[in-house]
Amino acid sequence: xxxFKKVGTCIAKFFHNIVYYTAYVFCKIFMRCKVIGKENINxxxxxxxxxxxxxxxxxxxxxxxxxxxxxxxWVHKSLMEKDEVEKQLGYGFxxxxxxxxxxxxxxxxxxxxxxxxxxxLTRKVNGIAIDRHDTRALVTTFQQxxxxxxxxxxxVIFPEVDYxxxxxxxxxxxxxxxxxxxxxxxxxxxxxxxxxxxxxxxxMYIGEAIKFNPDNPNYSEEVxxxxxxxxxxxxxxxxxxxxxxxx
Numbered sequence: 001x002x003x004f005k006k007v008g009t010c011i012a013k014f015f016h017n018i019v020y021y022t023a024y025v026f027c028k029i030f031m032r033c034k035v036i037g038k039e040n041i042n043x044x045x046x047x048x049x050x051x052x053x054x055x056x057x058x059x060x061x062x063x064x065x066x067x068x069x070x071x072x073x074w075v076h077k078s079l080m081e082k083d084e085v086e087k088q089l090g091y092g093f094x095x096x097x098x099x100x101x102x103x104x105x106x107x108x109x110x111x112x113x114x115x116x117x118x119x120x121l122t123r124k125v126n127g128i129a130i131d132r133h134d135t136r137a138l139v140t141t142f143q144q145x146x147x148x149x150x151x152x153x154x155x156v157i158f159p160e161v162d163y164x165x166x167x168x169x170x171x172x173x174x175x176x177x178x179x180x181x182x183x184x185x186x187x188x189x190x191x192x193x194x195x196x197x198x199x200x201x202x203x204m205y206i207g208e209a210i211k212f213n214p215d216n217p218n219y220s221e222e223v224x225x226x227x228x229x230x231x232x233x234x235x236x237x238x239x240x241x242x243x244x245x246x247x
Contacts, residue, residue, distance in 0.1 A: 013119075020120055031058075033066045033197075037206035041069065045209070046188035048154040049178065051227050052195035054163040059197045063156055064125055066204055072148040073156045074175075075127035077137065085114040126153070132172050142181040149182065167235040168196075168228055176220040179212035189214075192223055194230035205234045 078084040179190035191209035
C-alpha cells in the first residue's frame, strides 16, 4: 500500500512540475517586465524586505518571474491550505467560469487545482503563509520569514487592503513589526524597499530603502509613510514620462 502511495505521489509531483514549468516558460515569454532601480539594492543589507503594490495577479506573478534577488513571498494563508483553496475554487472560480460543465467533472477539476496551487505556492514560489487578522499566526510568519532571511532571501510583501489599477491602495501596516522581531532575535537592521509594478508599461521600479530604527518609537508610522510616498511618487513619475513621450 505504501508503495502505491509513493508512486502516486511521484506521479502527482511530475504532473505538477510539468504544468508549472509550462506556465513558467509561457509567462516568461509573454509577461515581459523591465526592472529599473537594481542599483538601489544594497548587497550589504543585514535583512531586506520588498514592499510592493499588488496590481491584481500581475504583481505577484511578475515579482516571482522578474525579481532580481532571491526571494520569499508572503502569501495569504487561505491560498496555502488545500481545504480553503478547494472552497475558493469550488464556490468561486470554477463554479463561475465553468457553469456548463457537469458537477462531478468540476469537482475533479477543483481537486486537481487545489493540489497544484498549494504545491506551486509552497515549493516553487517559496511562499510564507500570512493571516493579517490572526496575531498568533503572525509570530509563525515572522519566524519563517527570519529563517528565510538567514538563508539570504529577500521577503516580498504585498500589504494592500484593496488593489487599485494605479498607485498604491490602502495598506495594512502590521508588516513593519517584522523588523522589530528580526532585531530582537538577531540584532540585525531590516531595510524596507518601495517597489512599484506598472502593468501597462511592463516595468518594475525599485526605490531606495528606509532602514528600521530600533531607537525610534514611531518607526512603524515613518516606514509606512515613506513607502506610500515613494511608491505613489514612482507611479506619478511614470505618468509624467508617458505624457512627455507622447508629446
